[in-house]
Amino acid sequence: xxxxxxxRSDLRFVGELVPEGSRVxxxxxxxxxxxxxxxxxxxxxxxxxELTAAGIAQSISRGLSVVxxxxxxxxxxxxxxxxxxxxxxxxxxxxxxxALVLREMLRVGERAVLSFPNFGHxxxxxxxxxxxxxxxxxTIPYSWFDTPNIHHTTLKDFREFVTANGGVVLKEIALAxxxxxxxxxxxxVGANLRAELAVAIVTSATGTTDGGDTDA
Amino acid sequence: MxxxxxxxxxxxxxxxxxxTSGQTLTTIEVAYETFGALDAEKANAILVCHALSGDSHVAxxxxxxxxxxxxxxxxxxxxxxxxxxxxxxxxxxxxxxGCSGTTGPGSEDPATGRPYGLRFPLVTIEDxxxxxxxxxxxxxxxxLLAVVGGSMGGMQALAxxxxxxxxxxxxxxxxxxxxxxxxxxAFNEVGRTAILGDxxxxxxxxxxxxxxxxxxxxxxxxxxxxxLSDDSMRAKFGRRLREREEHAFEFVTEFEVESxxxxxxxxxxxxxxxxxxxxMTKAMDYFDLSTGxxxxxxxxxxxxxxxxxxxxxxxxxxxxxxxxxxxxxxxAVGAEVSFAEIESPxxxxxxxxxxxxQARFIEPFLSSVYAAEGVAS
Numbered sequence: 051x052x053x054x055x056x057x058r059s060d061l062r063f064v065g066e067l068v069p070e071g072s073r074v075x076x077x078x079x080x081x082x083x084x085x086x087x088x089x090x091x092x093x094x095x096x097x098x099x100e101l102t103a104a105g106i107a108q109s110i111s112r113g114l115s116v117v118x119x120x121x122x123x124x125x126x127x128x129x130x131x132x133x134x135x136x137x138x139x140x141x142x143x144x145x146x147x148x149a150l151v152l153r154e155m156l157r158v159g160e161r162a163v164l165s166f167p168n169f170g171h172x173x174x175x176x177x178x179x180x181x182x183x184x185x186x187x188x189t190i191p192y193s194w195f196d197t198p199n200i201h202h203t204t205l206k207d208f209r210e211f212v213t214a215n216g217g218v219v220l221k222e223i224a225l226a227x228x229x230x231x232x233x234x235x236x237x238x239v240g241a242n243l244r245a246e247l248a249v250a251i252v253t254s255a256t257g258t259t260d261g262g263d264t265d266a
Numbered sequence: 267m268x269x270x271x272x273x274x275x276x277x278x279x280x281x282x283x284x285x286t287s288g289q290t291l292t293t294i295e296v297a298y299e300t301f302g303a304l305d306a307e308k309a310n311a312i313l314v315c316h317a318l319s320g321d322s323h324v325a326x327x328x329x330x331x332x333x334x335x336x337x338x339x340x341x342x343x344x345x346x347x348x349x350x351x352x353x354x355x356x357x358x359x360x361x362x363x364g365c366s367g368t369t370g371p372g373s374e375d376p377a378t379g380r381p382y383g384l385r386f387p388l389v390t391i392e393d394x395x396x397x398x399x400x401x402x403x404x405x406x407x408x409x410l411l412a413v414v415g416g417s418m419g420g421m422q423a424l425a426x427x428x429x430x431x432x433x434x435x436x437x438x439x440x441x442x443x444x445x446x447x448x449x450x451x452a453f454n455e456v457g458r459t460a461i462l463g464d465x466x467x468x469x470x471x472x473x474x475x476x477x478x479x480x481x482x483x484x485x486x487x488x489x490x491x492x493x494l495s496d497d498s499m500r501a502k503f504g505r506r507l508r509e510r511e512e513h514a515f516e517f518v519t520e521f522e523v524e525s526x527x528x529x530x531x532x533x534x535x536x537x538x539x540x541x542x543x544x545x546m547t548k549a550m551d552y553f554d555l556s557t558g559x560x561x562x563x564x565x566x567x568x569x570x571x572x573x574x575x576x577x578x579x580x581x582x583x584x585x586x587x588x589x590x591x592x593x594x595x596x597x598a599v600g601a602e603v604s605f606a607e608i609e610s611p612x613x614x615x616x617x618x619x620x621x622x623x624q625a626r627f628i629e630p631f632l633s634s635v636y637a638a639e640g641v642a643s
Contacts, residue, residue, distance in 0.1 A: 110574070111633065113635075115602040117604060128598075
Protein backbone atom coordinates (compact mmCIF):
# COMPACT_ATOMS: atom_id res chain seq x y z
CA UNK A 51 0.00 0.00 0.00
CA UNK A 52 1.29 3.44 -0.84
CA UNK A 53 0.73 6.42 1.40
CA UNK A 54 -2.07 7.56 -0.93
CA UNK A 55 -4.14 4.43 -0.38
CA UNK A 56 -4.05 4.84 3.37
CA UNK A 57 -5.29 8.38 3.21
CA ARG A 58 -8.72 9.36 4.42
CA SER A 59 -10.71 10.24 1.32
CA ASP A 60 -11.11 13.93 2.10
CA LEU A 61 -7.40 14.17 2.87
CA ARG A 62 -6.68 12.75 -0.56
CA PHE A 63 -8.70 15.62 -1.99
CA VAL A 64 -6.71 18.08 0.08
CA GLY A 65 -3.48 16.35 -0.90
CA GLU A 66 -4.20 16.71 -4.59
CA LEU A 67 -4.53 20.45 -4.16
CA VAL A 68 -0.94 20.70 -2.97
CA PRO A 69 1.58 21.58 -5.68
CA GLU A 70 4.66 19.36 -5.83
CA GLY A 71 7.57 20.51 -3.74
CA SER A 72 5.52 22.86 -1.57
CA ARG A 73 6.47 23.78 1.96
CA VAL A 74 3.53 22.47 3.97
CA UNK A 75 2.49 22.83 7.60
CA UNK A 76 -0.34 20.55 8.75
CA UNK A 77 -2.16 21.70 11.86
CA UNK A 78 -3.68 18.86 13.86
CA UNK A 79 -1.74 16.39 11.74
CA UNK A 80 -2.67 13.35 13.84
CA UNK A 81 -0.44 10.40 13.01
CA UNK A 82 0.95 12.20 9.98
CA UNK A 83 -1.05 10.44 7.20
CA UNK A 84 -1.32 13.51 4.99
CA UNK A 85 2.22 14.71 5.70
CA UNK A 86 3.76 11.34 4.86
CA UNK A 87 1.76 11.28 1.61
CA UNK A 88 2.83 14.81 0.68
CA UNK A 89 6.45 14.08 1.47
CA UNK A 90 6.63 10.71 -0.28
CA UNK A 91 4.32 11.27 -3.25
CA UNK A 92 4.60 14.98 -3.90
CA UNK A 93 8.09 15.82 -2.74
CA UNK A 94 6.91 18.39 -0.21
CA UNK A 95 8.90 19.75 2.69
CA UNK A 96 6.53 19.04 5.54
CA UNK A 97 6.05 19.92 9.19
CA UNK A 98 3.24 19.14 11.62
CA UNK A 99 1.57 20.42 14.72
CA GLU A 100 -0.32 17.98 16.91
CA LEU A 101 -1.75 18.00 20.40
CA THR A 102 -1.84 14.29 21.24
CA ALA A 103 1.15 12.23 22.34
CA ALA A 104 -0.10 9.28 20.28
CA GLY A 105 -0.25 11.37 17.11
CA ILE A 106 3.18 12.86 17.69
CA ALA A 107 4.74 9.46 18.39
CA GLN A 108 3.21 7.95 15.25
CA SER A 109 4.34 10.90 13.16
CA ILE A 110 7.87 10.57 14.55
CA SER A 111 7.91 6.88 13.64
CA ARG A 112 7.39 7.97 10.02
CA GLY A 113 10.37 10.28 10.23
CA LEU A 114 8.19 13.38 10.36
CA SER A 115 8.94 16.46 12.43
CA VAL A 116 5.96 17.32 14.58
CA VAL A 117 5.70 19.67 17.52
CA UNK A 118 3.15 19.67 20.28
CA UNK A 119 1.17 22.86 20.28
CA UNK A 120 -2.26 24.03 21.21
CA UNK A 121 -3.71 25.75 18.15
CA UNK A 122 -5.80 27.96 20.42
CA UNK A 123 -2.55 29.59 21.53
CA UNK A 124 -1.68 30.54 17.97
CA UNK A 125 1.38 29.55 15.95
CA UNK A 126 4.05 31.46 17.85
CA UNK A 127 7.49 30.37 16.77
CA UNK A 128 6.53 29.84 13.15
CA UNK A 129 7.85 32.83 11.22
CA UNK A 130 5.48 34.70 8.92
CA UNK A 131 5.28 33.39 5.37
CA UNK A 132 7.46 30.39 6.21
CA UNK A 133 5.18 27.91 4.42
CA UNK A 134 3.50 27.81 1.05
CA UNK A 135 0.50 26.04 2.50
CA UNK A 136 -0.90 25.69 5.99
CA UNK A 137 -3.47 22.93 6.24
CA UNK A 138 -6.22 22.49 8.80
CA UNK A 139 -8.28 19.43 8.04
CA UNK A 140 -11.49 18.93 9.96
CA UNK A 141 -10.14 20.76 12.96
CA UNK A 142 -11.60 24.27 12.59
CA UNK A 143 -14.76 23.13 14.34
CA UNK A 144 -12.92 21.84 17.42
CA UNK A 145 -10.77 24.87 18.24
CA UNK A 146 -11.91 27.41 20.80
CA UNK A 147 -10.85 30.42 18.76
CA UNK A 148 -11.30 29.74 15.03
CA ALA A 149 -10.66 33.38 14.11
CA LEU A 150 -7.23 33.35 15.79
CA VAL A 151 -6.36 30.08 14.10
CA LEU A 152 -7.35 31.38 10.65
CA ARG A 153 -5.45 34.63 11.08
CA GLU A 154 -2.37 32.72 12.22
CA MET A 155 -2.65 30.38 9.23
CA LEU A 156 -2.77 33.37 6.91
CA ARG A 157 0.24 34.89 8.65
CA VAL A 158 2.43 31.77 8.52
CA GLY A 159 1.43 30.50 5.09
CA GLU A 160 1.04 32.01 1.65
CA ARG A 161 -2.19 30.07 1.50
CA ALA A 162 -4.38 28.24 3.96
CA VAL A 163 -6.28 25.07 3.15
CA LEU A 164 -9.19 24.30 5.44
CA SER A 165 -11.58 21.40 5.38
CA PHE A 166 -14.63 21.26 7.59
CA PRO A 167 -17.98 19.46 7.87
CA ASN A 168 -20.82 21.50 6.41
CA PHE A 169 -23.60 22.01 8.94
CA GLY A 170 -25.75 23.35 6.12
CA HIS A 171 -26.02 19.92 4.45
CA UNK A 172 -29.62 18.95 3.75
CA UNK A 173 -29.44 15.87 5.95
CA UNK A 174 -28.29 17.91 8.92
CA UNK A 175 -31.00 20.47 8.31
CA UNK A 176 -33.61 17.74 7.90
CA UNK A 177 -32.47 15.94 11.04
CA UNK A 178 -33.03 19.05 13.15
CA UNK A 179 -36.19 20.14 11.33
CA UNK A 180 -37.95 16.79 11.33
CA UNK A 181 -36.72 15.13 14.47
CA UNK A 182 -36.19 18.27 16.53
CA UNK A 183 -32.90 16.82 17.76
CA UNK A 184 -29.25 17.74 17.39
CA UNK A 185 -28.01 16.21 14.15
CA UNK A 186 -25.81 13.13 14.22
CA UNK A 187 -24.42 11.98 10.89
CA UNK A 188 -21.45 10.32 9.27
CA THR A 189 -19.44 13.53 9.12
CA ILE A 190 -20.78 14.77 12.48
CA PRO A 191 -20.93 11.53 14.45
CA TYR A 192 -21.13 12.90 18.01
CA SER A 193 -23.93 13.53 20.49
CA TRP A 194 -24.23 17.19 21.45
CA PHE A 195 -22.95 16.58 24.99
CA ASP A 196 -19.73 14.78 24.16
CA THR A 197 -18.78 16.38 20.88
CA PRO A 198 -15.36 17.94 20.34
CA ASN A 199 -17.03 20.05 17.65
CA ILE A 200 -17.79 23.33 19.37
CA HIS A 201 -17.84 25.61 16.32
CA HIS A 202 -19.96 24.20 13.53
CA THR A 203 -20.28 26.23 10.39
CA THR A 204 -21.93 26.14 6.98
CA LEU A 205 -20.38 27.01 3.65
CA LYS A 206 -22.11 30.39 3.66
CA ASP A 207 -21.06 31.20 7.21
CA PHE A 208 -17.50 30.14 6.44
CA ARG A 209 -17.19 32.61 3.57
CA GLU A 210 -18.32 35.43 5.84
CA PHE A 211 -15.92 34.27 8.53
CA VAL A 212 -12.99 34.34 6.12
CA THR A 213 -13.81 37.83 4.87
CA ALA A 214 -14.24 39.13 8.41
CA ASN A 215 -10.75 37.87 9.26
CA GLY A 216 -8.91 39.45 6.39
CA GLY A 217 -8.98 36.45 4.10
CA VAL A 218 -10.06 35.75 0.57
CA VAL A 219 -11.46 32.40 -0.56
CA LEU A 220 -9.54 31.50 -3.71
CA LYS A 221 -11.21 28.18 -4.25
CA GLU A 222 -13.94 26.20 -2.60
CA ILE A 223 -14.57 22.53 -3.18
CA ALA A 224 -17.80 21.04 -1.92
CA LEU A 225 -17.64 17.31 -1.27
CA ALA A 226 -20.35 14.75 -0.87
CA UNK A 227 -19.77 11.17 0.11
CA UNK A 228 -20.13 8.45 -2.41
CA UNK A 229 -21.69 5.50 -0.63
CA UNK A 230 -20.84 3.15 -3.49
CA UNK A 231 -17.08 3.78 -3.43
CA UNK A 232 -16.92 4.90 0.18
CA UNK A 233 -15.07 7.98 -1.07
CA UNK A 234 -16.01 11.56 -1.77
CA UNK A 235 -16.82 13.47 -4.93
CA UNK A 236 -17.16 17.14 -5.72
CA UNK A 237 -20.58 18.76 -6.04
CA UNK A 238 -20.97 21.85 -8.14
CA VAL A 239 -24.58 22.94 -7.78
CA GLY A 240 -26.31 23.81 -4.51
CA ALA A 241 -23.14 23.27 -2.56
CA ASN A 242 -24.33 24.57 0.81
CA LEU A 243 -27.21 22.12 0.69
CA ARG A 244 -25.49 19.15 -0.89
CA ALA A 245 -21.95 19.20 0.51
CA GLU A 246 -21.16 17.18 3.59
CA LEU A 247 -17.62 18.45 3.63
CA ALA A 248 -15.93 21.46 2.16
CA VAL A 249 -12.34 22.26 1.35
CA ALA A 250 -11.38 25.89 0.90
CA ILE A 251 -8.18 27.56 -0.20
CA VAL A 252 -7.82 30.91 1.47
CA THR A 253 -5.23 33.62 1.22
CA SER A 254 -4.71 36.91 2.95
CA ALA A 255 -6.71 39.81 1.48
CA THR A 256 -3.73 42.11 1.92
CA GLY A 257 -0.66 41.42 -0.12
CA THR A 258 -2.37 39.11 -2.57
CA THR A 259 -2.40 39.66 -6.29
CA ASP A 260 -5.19 37.19 -6.86
CA GLY A 261 -7.92 39.77 -6.53
CA GLY A 262 -10.77 39.35 -4.09
CA ASP A 263 -13.51 37.37 -5.72
CA THR A 264 -15.40 35.99 -2.75
CA ASP A 265 -18.66 34.98 -4.37
CA ALA A 266 -17.46 31.45 -5.07
CA MET B 267 22.34 -11.26 17.96
CA UNK B 268 25.22 -9.13 19.09
CA UNK B 269 26.49 -9.60 22.58
CA UNK B 270 25.68 -6.63 24.76
CA UNK B 271 28.24 -6.00 27.41
CA UNK B 272 29.38 -2.91 29.17
CA UNK B 273 32.94 -2.22 28.15
CA UNK B 274 34.75 0.20 30.40
CA UNK B 275 37.53 2.20 28.85
CA UNK B 276 39.93 4.90 29.72
CA UNK B 277 41.54 7.34 27.36
CA UNK B 278 44.43 9.66 27.95
CA UNK B 279 44.25 12.77 25.82
CA UNK B 280 47.79 14.04 25.50
CA UNK B 281 48.90 17.58 24.80
CA UNK B 282 47.65 20.88 26.11
CA UNK B 283 43.93 21.54 26.04
CA UNK B 284 42.84 25.13 25.96
CA UNK B 285 39.52 25.56 27.68
CA THR B 286 36.79 28.15 27.16
CA SER B 287 38.26 30.12 30.05
CA GLY B 288 41.59 30.37 28.21
CA GLN B 289 43.31 28.18 30.79
CA THR B 290 44.90 24.92 29.74
CA LEU B 291 44.95 21.38 31.03
CA THR B 292 48.08 19.40 30.24
CA THR B 293 46.49 15.98 30.14
CA ILE B 294 42.94 14.77 30.37
CA GLU B 295 41.94 11.27 31.28
CA VAL B 296 38.50 10.23 30.11
CA ALA B 297 36.60 7.40 31.80
CA TYR B 298 33.98 6.00 29.48
CA GLU B 299 31.93 2.91 28.85
CA THR B 300 30.53 1.47 25.68
CA PHE B 301 27.52 -0.79 25.30
CA GLY B 302 26.71 -2.90 22.26
CA ALA B 303 28.82 -3.18 19.14
CA LEU B 304 29.91 -0.63 16.58
CA ASP B 305 28.78 -1.76 13.14
CA ALA B 306 31.10 -2.08 10.17
CA GLU B 307 30.12 1.32 8.74
CA LYS B 308 30.45 2.92 12.18
CA ALA B 309 26.99 4.31 11.60
CA ASN B 310 25.17 3.17 14.74
CA ALA B 311 26.93 5.13 17.48
CA ILE B 312 24.95 7.06 20.06
CA LEU B 313 26.59 9.31 22.62
CA VAL B 314 24.66 9.60 25.87
CA CYS B 315 25.64 12.54 28.07
CA HIS B 316 25.05 12.30 31.80
CA ALA B 317 23.56 14.81 34.18
CA LEU B 318 25.11 16.63 37.17
CA SER B 319 25.55 13.62 39.43
CA GLY B 320 25.77 10.88 36.81
CA ASP B 321 28.66 8.83 35.47
CA SER B 322 29.55 6.69 32.48
CA HIS B 323 27.51 3.72 33.72
CA VAL B 324 24.34 4.51 31.79
CA ALA B 325 23.16 0.90 31.38
CA UNK B 326 23.31 -2.28 33.45
CA UNK B 327 26.42 -4.40 33.50
CA UNK B 328 29.79 -4.56 35.20
CA UNK B 329 31.28 -1.13 35.77
CA UNK B 330 34.95 -0.13 35.75
CA UNK B 331 35.52 -2.10 38.96
CA UNK B 332 34.14 -5.24 37.31
CA UNK B 333 31.16 -5.39 39.64
CA UNK B 334 27.66 -5.57 38.15
CA UNK B 335 25.81 -2.34 38.84
CA UNK B 336 22.50 -0.80 37.72
CA UNK B 337 22.86 1.83 35.06
CA UNK B 338 21.45 5.28 35.80
CA UNK B 339 19.23 5.16 32.69
CA UNK B 340 18.92 1.40 32.27
CA UNK B 341 15.16 1.60 31.74
CA UNK B 342 15.90 3.38 28.48
CA UNK B 343 19.34 2.10 27.51
CA UNK B 344 19.94 -1.63 27.16
CA UNK B 345 19.04 -4.66 25.06
CA UNK B 346 15.55 -4.20 23.61
CA UNK B 347 15.14 -0.80 25.24
CA UNK B 348 14.37 2.46 23.43
CA UNK B 349 18.10 3.07 23.07
CA UNK B 350 18.61 -0.53 22.01
CA UNK B 351 22.14 -1.78 22.67
CA UNK B 352 21.42 -4.79 20.43
CA UNK B 353 21.14 -2.29 17.61
CA UNK B 354 23.15 0.74 18.59
CA UNK B 355 26.63 1.29 19.93
CA UNK B 356 26.20 3.44 23.02
CA UNK B 357 29.04 5.55 24.38
CA UNK B 358 28.85 7.32 27.72
CA UNK B 359 31.73 9.20 29.31
CA UNK B 360 32.16 10.82 32.67
CA UNK B 361 32.31 14.56 32.00
CA UNK B 362 35.35 16.78 32.25
CA UNK B 363 35.51 18.08 35.83
CA GLY B 364 33.70 14.99 37.07
CA CYS B 365 34.62 12.67 39.91
CA SER B 366 33.96 9.27 38.38
CA GLY B 367 37.18 8.64 36.51
CA THR B 368 37.53 11.61 34.19
CA THR B 369 39.97 14.38 35.08
CA GLY B 370 38.45 16.77 37.58
CA PRO B 371 39.31 18.84 40.64
CA GLY B 372 39.98 15.66 42.63
CA SER B 373 42.57 14.45 40.10
CA GLU B 374 46.29 14.86 40.59
CA ASP B 375 47.72 18.13 39.32
CA PRO B 376 50.89 17.10 37.46
CA ALA B 377 52.47 20.41 38.48
CA THR B 378 52.23 19.69 42.20
CA GLY B 379 51.58 15.99 42.52
CA ARG B 380 48.58 16.91 44.70
CA PRO B 381 44.85 17.04 43.86
CA TYR B 382 43.94 20.14 41.93
CA GLY B 383 41.21 21.35 44.26
CA LEU B 384 40.19 24.86 43.26
CA ARG B 385 43.36 25.20 41.13
CA PHE B 386 41.45 23.12 38.60
CA PRO B 387 40.33 25.50 35.84
CA LEU B 388 36.64 26.26 35.54
CA VAL B 389 35.20 24.08 32.82
CA THR B 390 32.21 24.79 30.62
CA ILE B 391 29.59 22.62 29.00
CA GLU B 392 31.40 23.36 25.72
CA ASP B 393 34.64 22.01 27.18
CA UNK B 394 32.79 18.83 28.12
CA UNK B 395 31.48 18.56 24.55
CA UNK B 396 35.01 19.01 23.18
CA UNK B 397 36.28 16.14 25.32
CA UNK B 398 33.40 13.98 24.11
CA UNK B 399 34.42 14.80 20.54
CA UNK B 400 38.04 13.86 21.26
CA UNK B 401 36.84 10.55 22.69
CA UNK B 402 34.82 9.88 19.54
CA UNK B 403 37.91 10.66 17.46
CA UNK B 404 39.84 8.03 19.38
CA UNK B 405 37.04 5.51 18.85
CA UNK B 406 37.09 6.24 15.12
CA UNK B 407 33.53 7.57 15.10
CA UNK B 408 33.14 10.43 12.63
CA UNK B 409 29.41 10.83 12.84
CA LEU B 410 26.94 9.96 15.57
CA LEU B 411 23.51 8.58 14.93
CA ALA B 412 22.43 10.63 17.92
CA VAL B 413 23.72 12.68 20.79
CA VAL B 414 21.38 12.25 23.73
CA GLY B 415 21.13 13.89 27.11
CA GLY B 416 18.80 14.86 29.93
CA SER B 417 19.24 17.87 32.18
CA MET B 418 22.93 18.87 32.17
CA GLY B 419 23.39 16.03 29.68
CA GLY B 420 20.96 17.77 27.36
CA MET B 421 23.08 20.91 27.56
CA GLN B 422 26.10 18.86 26.44
CA ALA B 423 24.07 17.39 23.59
CA LEU B 424 23.10 20.87 22.41
CA ALA B 425 26.64 22.19 22.83
CA UNK B 426 28.03 19.20 20.93
CA UNK B 427 25.62 19.77 18.05
CA UNK B 428 26.48 23.48 18.00
CA UNK B 429 30.22 22.91 18.02
CA UNK B 430 30.22 19.90 15.72
CA UNK B 431 27.32 20.43 13.33
CA UNK B 432 27.36 17.59 10.86
CA UNK B 433 28.86 15.22 13.39
CA UNK B 434 25.48 14.05 14.66
CA UNK B 435 22.47 12.97 12.61
CA UNK B 436 20.17 13.78 15.49
CA UNK B 437 19.96 15.47 18.87
CA UNK B 438 17.76 14.37 21.76
CA UNK B 439 17.43 17.13 24.34
CA UNK B 440 15.38 15.95 27.30
CA UNK B 441 14.30 17.91 30.39
CA UNK B 442 16.93 20.44 29.55
CA UNK B 443 17.39 24.03 28.55
CA UNK B 444 19.42 26.24 26.24
CA UNK B 445 20.28 28.31 29.31
CA UNK B 446 19.26 28.27 32.94
CA UNK B 447 16.92 30.87 34.35
CA UNK B 448 17.59 32.93 37.46
CA UNK B 449 15.68 30.47 39.62
CA UNK B 450 17.89 27.51 38.72
CA UNK B 451 21.08 29.58 39.07
CA ALA B 452 19.82 30.69 42.49
CA PHE B 453 19.43 27.12 43.71
CA ASN B 454 22.87 26.24 42.39
CA GLU B 455 24.33 29.19 44.28
CA VAL B 456 22.69 28.11 47.54
CA GLY B 457 24.24 24.66 47.08
CA ARG B 458 27.67 26.14 46.41
CA THR B 459 27.35 28.47 49.39
CA ALA B 460 26.63 25.50 51.64
CA ILE B 461 29.79 23.74 50.41
CA LEU B 462 32.05 26.79 50.47
CA GLY B 463 30.86 27.68 54.00
CA ASP B 464 31.54 24.26 55.46
CA UNK B 465 34.60 24.50 57.77
CA UNK B 466 35.82 21.21 56.30
CA UNK B 467 36.03 22.78 52.85
CA UNK B 468 39.51 24.24 53.53
CA UNK B 469 39.59 26.22 50.33
CA UNK B 470 39.00 23.05 48.33
CA UNK B 471 42.09 21.26 49.69
CA UNK B 472 40.26 18.73 51.80
CA UNK B 473 41.36 15.52 50.11
CA UNK B 474 43.56 14.40 53.05
CA UNK B 475 41.17 15.30 55.83
CA UNK B 476 37.87 14.30 54.24
CA UNK B 477 35.42 16.34 52.25
CA UNK B 478 32.88 18.93 53.45
CA UNK B 479 30.15 16.40 54.02
CA UNK B 480 27.73 18.74 55.71
CA UNK B 481 27.84 21.38 52.97
CA UNK B 482 27.67 18.84 50.16
CA UNK B 483 24.74 17.07 51.84
CA UNK B 484 22.85 20.38 52.10
CA UNK B 485 23.56 21.08 48.44
CA UNK B 486 22.17 17.66 47.54
CA UNK B 487 19.09 18.15 49.74
CA UNK B 488 18.33 21.43 47.98
CA UNK B 489 18.93 19.71 44.66
CA UNK B 490 16.47 16.96 45.49
CA UNK B 491 13.77 19.47 46.40
CA UNK B 492 14.19 21.08 42.99
CA UNK B 493 14.04 17.70 41.24
CA LEU B 494 10.63 16.89 42.76
CA SER B 495 7.33 18.72 42.52
CA ASP B 496 4.68 19.81 44.98
CA ASP B 497 2.46 16.97 43.72
CA SER B 498 5.12 14.28 43.92
CA MET B 499 6.22 15.37 47.40
CA ARG B 500 2.64 15.38 48.63
CA ALA B 501 2.07 11.93 47.19
CA LYS B 502 5.40 10.53 48.38
CA PHE B 503 5.57 12.04 51.87
CA GLY B 504 2.60 14.21 52.73
CA ARG B 505 2.98 15.24 56.35
CA ARG B 506 3.66 11.72 57.52
CA LEU B 507 5.97 11.26 60.49
CA ARG B 508 8.69 8.64 60.44
CA GLU B 509 8.66 5.94 63.12
CA ARG B 510 6.67 8.04 65.57
CA GLU B 511 3.07 9.00 66.25
CA GLU B 512 3.54 12.39 67.86
CA HIS B 513 5.81 15.38 67.48
CA ALA B 514 9.04 15.18 69.45
CA PHE B 515 9.26 18.88 70.30
CA GLU B 516 12.94 18.60 69.50
CA PHE B 517 15.05 19.43 66.45
CA VAL B 518 15.24 15.88 65.21
CA THR B 519 14.26 14.22 61.97
CA GLU B 520 10.52 13.67 62.28
CA PHE B 521 8.76 14.08 58.96
CA GLU B 522 9.18 11.50 56.22
CA VAL B 523 10.35 14.21 53.87
CA GLU B 524 13.11 15.23 56.29
CA SER B 525 14.25 11.66 56.58
CA UNK B 526 14.26 11.29 52.78
CA UNK B 527 16.37 14.39 52.26
CA UNK B 528 18.79 13.43 55.03
CA UNK B 529 19.19 9.99 53.47
CA UNK B 530 19.78 11.45 50.00
CA UNK B 531 22.37 13.83 51.44
CA UNK B 532 24.21 11.08 53.32
CA UNK B 533 24.20 8.76 50.33
CA UNK B 534 25.51 11.46 48.01
CA UNK B 535 28.56 12.44 50.05
CA UNK B 536 29.76 8.84 49.92
CA UNK B 537 30.05 8.89 46.16
CA UNK B 538 30.41 12.47 44.98
CA UNK B 539 33.14 15.08 45.28
CA UNK B 540 32.19 18.50 46.67
CA UNK B 541 34.56 20.33 44.33
CA UNK B 542 33.03 18.60 41.33
CA UNK B 543 29.63 19.78 42.56
CA UNK B 544 30.95 23.36 42.50
CA UNK B 545 32.41 22.99 39.01
CA MET B 546 29.36 21.24 37.52
CA THR B 547 26.86 23.78 38.83
CA LYS B 548 29.03 26.64 37.62
CA ALA B 549 29.30 25.09 34.18
CA MET B 550 25.51 24.81 34.04
CA ASP B 551 25.08 28.42 35.16
CA TYR B 552 27.47 29.66 32.46
CA PHE B 553 25.88 27.64 29.68
CA ASP B 554 24.04 29.73 27.12
CA LEU B 555 23.68 28.13 23.70
CA SER B 556 23.25 31.56 22.11
CA THR B 557 26.61 32.90 23.37
CA GLY B 558 28.53 34.35 20.47
CA UNK B 559 25.44 34.57 18.27
CA UNK B 560 22.96 37.40 17.79
CA UNK B 561 20.12 35.11 18.83
CA UNK B 562 19.29 31.57 19.81
CA UNK B 563 17.96 31.01 16.30
CA UNK B 564 21.32 32.17 14.96
CA UNK B 565 23.04 29.65 17.22
CA UNK B 566 21.02 26.67 16.03
CA UNK B 567 21.02 27.71 12.39
CA UNK B 568 23.22 25.42 10.34
CA UNK B 569 23.01 22.41 12.65
CA UNK B 570 22.07 19.80 10.11
CA UNK B 571 20.41 17.34 12.49
CA UNK B 572 16.96 16.16 13.45
CA UNK B 573 15.95 17.28 16.91
CA UNK B 574 13.72 15.63 19.48
CA UNK B 575 12.96 17.89 22.43
CA UNK B 576 11.05 16.48 25.40
CA UNK B 577 9.98 18.31 28.55
CA UNK B 578 7.89 17.34 31.56
CA UNK B 579 4.79 19.17 32.67
CA UNK B 580 5.74 19.39 36.36
CA UNK B 581 9.44 20.18 35.85
CA UNK B 582 9.89 23.64 37.36
CA UNK B 583 13.70 23.51 37.34
CA UNK B 584 13.93 23.03 33.55
CA UNK B 585 10.48 24.33 32.69
CA UNK B 586 8.66 23.57 29.45
CA UNK B 587 8.71 27.19 28.33
CA UNK B 588 12.50 26.99 28.02
CA UNK B 589 12.23 23.89 25.84
CA UNK B 590 9.66 25.76 23.76
CA UNK B 591 12.08 28.66 23.31
CA UNK B 592 14.57 26.19 21.89
CA UNK B 593 11.93 24.57 19.70
CA UNK B 594 10.75 27.97 18.44
CA UNK B 595 14.32 28.90 17.52
CA UNK B 596 14.65 25.62 15.62
CA UNK B 597 11.32 26.22 13.90
CA ALA B 598 12.43 29.72 12.96
CA VAL B 599 15.40 28.36 11.01
CA GLY B 600 13.34 25.57 9.45
CA ALA B 601 15.10 22.79 11.35
CA GLU B 602 13.65 19.29 11.61
CA VAL B 603 12.36 19.40 15.18
CA SER B 604 9.83 17.32 17.05
CA PHE B 605 8.67 18.32 20.49
CA ALA B 606 6.39 16.94 23.18
CA GLU B 607 5.67 17.90 26.74
CA ILE B 608 5.15 14.71 28.72
CA GLU B 609 2.48 14.83 31.41
CA SER B 610 4.11 13.71 34.63
CA PRO B 611 3.83 14.53 38.32
CA UNK B 612 7.50 13.76 39.04
CA UNK B 613 9.09 17.13 38.35
CA UNK B 614 12.58 17.24 36.90
CA UNK B 615 13.21 13.68 38.12
CA UNK B 616 10.68 12.53 35.53
CA UNK B 617 13.48 12.09 33.00
CA UNK B 618 14.73 9.25 35.21
CA UNK B 619 11.31 8.06 36.42
CA UNK B 620 9.18 8.07 33.27
CA UNK B 621 10.94 5.61 30.93
CA UNK B 622 7.78 4.38 29.19
CA UNK B 623 6.50 7.81 28.27
CA GLN B 624 9.92 8.82 26.96
CA ALA B 625 10.50 5.55 25.10
CA ARG B 626 7.26 6.18 23.24
CA PHE B 627 9.01 9.05 21.43
CA ILE B 628 12.69 8.08 21.66
CA GLU B 629 12.35 4.59 20.17
CA PRO B 630 10.59 5.63 16.94
CA PHE B 631 12.74 8.74 16.66
CA LEU B 632 16.00 6.77 16.76
CA SER B 633 14.58 4.08 14.47
CA SER B 634 13.58 6.60 11.82
CA VAL B 635 16.93 8.41 12.04
CA TYR B 636 18.73 5.07 11.78
CA ALA B 637 16.68 4.12 8.73
CA ALA B 638 17.23 7.51 7.08
CA GLU B 639 20.99 7.39 7.75
CA GLY B 640 21.15 3.93 6.21
CA VAL B 641 19.52 5.25 3.06
CA ALA B 642 21.81 8.27 2.98
CA SER B 643 25.06 6.37 3.36
